[in-house]
Amino acid sequence: MICHTAQEVTMTITPKEYQCPMMQFVNLISGKWSIPIVYRLIIIDEPVRFGELLKHLAPVTQKELTKHLRAFEEKGLVQRTVYAEIPPRVEYEITALGKTLKQPLAGLAVWMEQHAAYLLHK
């Protein structure tokens, strides 16, 4: 893929060796609800139980939330802590690495808030 860096530096690289950052991003944070889930964990910014997180992320189903959280854990974006209690308790918390996404994602959120009124009524 012919691509440019975020700074728009023109590069001549063979498609096989290089990936547009956006391609890498959607490959890393893949799936319909990835961005809202990560952003929510960033805003909460403390350990949350699975059930509570699920309530916050309204239309997201249990299956999808579980799947995404496990994927994020594997990538080091989220920390998962299991407590050996009855009833079971599992808490999720954004990691330092995950928090580095706060500003970029907040930028998206601000954009959406600014243009929501116009875009959602077309």
Added chain:
Amino acid sequence: MICHTAQEVTMTITPKEYQCPMMQFVNLISGKWSIPIVYRLIIIDEPVRFGELLKHLAPVTQKELTKHLRAFEEKGLVQRTVYAEIPPRVEYEITALGKTLKQPLAGLAVWMEQHAAYLLHK
């Protein structure tokens, strides 16, 4: 859904009336390749033929590119121009509204470039 604005102002709103900006965003820019496609059109910043755009967006298939471009056109993010020529020529260009996404998306791209080396080798 219980949610906060990008500025993290705590709000008490009934779930039915409010949507987290991120939820709105993934609802608007939906689909696996939406973000890379929009970002590419922003970087190119001039009319591009379909075939050339397709080459730039390497793993994206013709069908998906067509579908997304039509959706963006409907939302006012992209302008589509058909020339009655032989062979046929169709050009796509980012609109002024679409360009407002440049900074937010560039933020994501920068983040990805900074963390790609670490994240892609886990």
Added chain:
DNA sequence: CTGGATCCTTCTGGATACTG
């Protein structure tokens, strides 16, 4: 020859019921 429409297969995501 280009853009894209169509058919078919594969995979992702939604709804629900069930287990430790």
Added chain:
DNA sequence: CAGTATCCAGAAGGATCCAG
């Protein structure tokens, strides 16, 4: 309560076919 398994609709990939 958290997570899994199952079933099913919809999204996305691959390969043609078509109009101009």
